[in-house]
Amino acid sequence: MALIALAADKGSPGVTTAAVALAAVWPRRVLLAETDPAGGDLVYRSAAAHGGPLNPNTGMLSIAATARRGLVPEQLWDHVQPLSGALEVLVGLGIAEQAAGLAGLWPTLGHAFAALADSPHAPADVIADCGRISGDTPAVELFPHASLVLLLSRTEPEALARVRDRAAALAGKLHGGSRGAAALGNPVIGVVLIADTGNAAKLASQVNDMLVHAQTGARVVGTLADDPAGAEQLAGRRRGRLDKSLLIRSARKVTADVYQQYGAAWAAQAQQAQQAQQPPQAHGAGR
Numbered sequence: 001m002a003l004i005a006l007a008a009d010k011g012s013p014g015v016t017t018a019a020v021a022l023a024a025v026w027p028r029r030v031l032l033a034e035t036d037p038a039g040g041d042l043v044y045r046s047a048a049a050h051g052g053p054l055n056p057n058t059g060m061l062s063i064a065a066t067a068r069r070g071l072v073p074e075q076l077w078d079h080v081q082p083l084s085g086a087l088e089v090l091v092g093l094g095i096a097e098q099a100a101g102l103a104g105l106w107p108t109l110g111h112a113f114a115a116l117a118d119s120p121h122a123p124a125d126v127i128a129d130c131g132r133i134s135g136d137t138p139a140v141e142l143f144p145h146a147s148l149v150l151l152l153s154r155t156e157p158e159a160l161a162r163v164r165d166r167a168a169a170l171a172g173k174l175h176g177g178s179r180g181a182a183a184l185g186n187p188v189i190g191v192v193l194i195a196d197t198g199n200a201a202k203l204a205s206q207v208n209d210m211l212v213h214a215q216t217g218a219r220v221v222g223t224l225a226d227d228p229a230g231a232e233q234l235a236g237r238r239r240g241r242l243d244k245s246l247l248i249r250s251a252r253k254v255t256a257d258v259y260q261q262y263g264a265a266w267a268a269q270a271q272q273a274q275q276a277q278q279p280p281q282a283h284g285a286g287r
Contacts, residue, residue, distance in 0.1 A: 002147035002262075003114040005035075006192075007130040007139070009166040011159065013152040013194050016041045017231045018224055019129040021251040023087055024234070027259060029124040031080060033090040033113065034060065035139055036131030037099040040092020042083075045235045049082040059091030064101040067108050073116040084236070092129070099138070106138045110145030133166070143174055146187040148262065150221065154194050155203055163191055164214055171217030188262065190221035192254065197225050197246055221261070222254035 006019045016034070020042075023032040034040035043054045063071075063079045080088045093099055102109075113126040128146075130139040143149050149170065153163035167189050175185030191211065195203050200223040208220040230247030232238035242248055 002117055003110070003126045003128065003142070003145055004258075005128045005130050005139075005142055005146040005149045005187075006152060007133040007149070008152045009162045010132060010134050011154070013154050013159070014224075014231065015131055015152050016129050017234060017247075018152055018192065018194070018251075019127050020087070020234055021224065021247055022255055023127045024085065025248060025252045025255050026125060026127065027255060029088075029122075031076065031088050031090060031113075031116065031124045031126045033126055033128045034092025035090075035109070035128045035142060036092055037102070037137055037139055038096045038131055039094055039098075040129075042089055043091050043094070045237075046089075047084045047236060049084055049086065051084065054081050054083075054089070054091050056091060056094050059089070060093050060102065061091075061098060063090070063109070064105060067102075067105045067112075071108050071112045073112045073119050074121055076112060076116060077122055088124075102138070106141035107145070110142040113142065114145040114147070140170075140173070143170070143187060148188050148190055148221075148258070149174075150190045150192050151218070152192050152194060152224075154226075155207075160207060160210070164210060164216055167191065167211060167216040167218035168214065175217055185217055189216075189218040190258075191218055192221060193223045194226050195223045197223075197250070200225075200250075222257050223250060224254060225250040 006015050008015050019032060023030050034042060043056045046054060048054045058081055059079055066075055076090065080090055082088050113128060116124055116126055128142055130142065133140055151163050151167055153159050170189055171185060174187060191207065193200070193204055193207060204220045204223050211218045211220065225246035227245055227247040229238060230245030233240050233242045233245055234247065
């Protein structure tokens with residue numbers, strides 16, 4: 001159905017934790033791609049399905065050579081590793097210097113990620129952890145191929161001001177300028193707040209009003225619980241019922257709301273793409 005790109009403007013709101021949490025409860029098969037040019041975290045914090053460490057050389061690093069010869073979406077699976085919980089991951093770069101090997105390939109990756117949903121053999125949505133996007137990070141070259149760009153933000157005033165300005169800047173870059181208070185462009189730009197569950201709904205409403213008033217072209221699509229214990233469980237550093245954690249429960253609500261609001265449109269777009277790829281039948285066929 002879709003490529004979902006997650007990013008943050010500044011600071012550490014927990015993009016990787018949010019990406020893993022959303023992928024863990026995604027209602028379809030999903031590929032989690034660590035596309036942060038500064039380097040990935042999962043190779044350091046997560047175990048592979050076989051119980052040992054993830055291979056840092058299989059993932060974004062290994063896909064660079066393949067992509068330079070052209071990249072068929074199904075080839076992505078050749079570079080994927082399963083985590084201990086069965087989540088399929090495209091492991092990120094080890095260090096920022098390795099991003100030079102992906103120079104010029106980000107649009108190719110974006111197209112492959114988006115097209116994987118329409119694969120006739122192994123379809124899946126892709127959740128891309130793009131890290132921080134302030135400055136000239138090349139990860140923004142994935143965004144034109146995305147169905148949804150999610151900006152994560154904590155709720156301190158300075159963080160909200162930054163996400164407002166970042167959303168407006170992205171709307172200008174992706175949509176060609178301000179779209180007014182009501183119109184939303186494609187890809188949709190959404191904001192996910194990392195908030196205390198006690199006042200999450202009120203904050204989400206207030207921040208959404210701010211985004212609309214500022215004509216950013218973005219909307220709040222949900223809130224994830226500010227749940228350090230749940231994040232530790234998700235990373236395998238703490239025992240407990242992960243499915244009962246506030247983090248996972250809030251991630252389920254975000255994914256349900258996203259699919260309720262956008263899923264039908266994504267399905268229609270996928271069907272149109274498949275029909276466009278089918279060769280026209282010859283006149284008189286079947287007679």
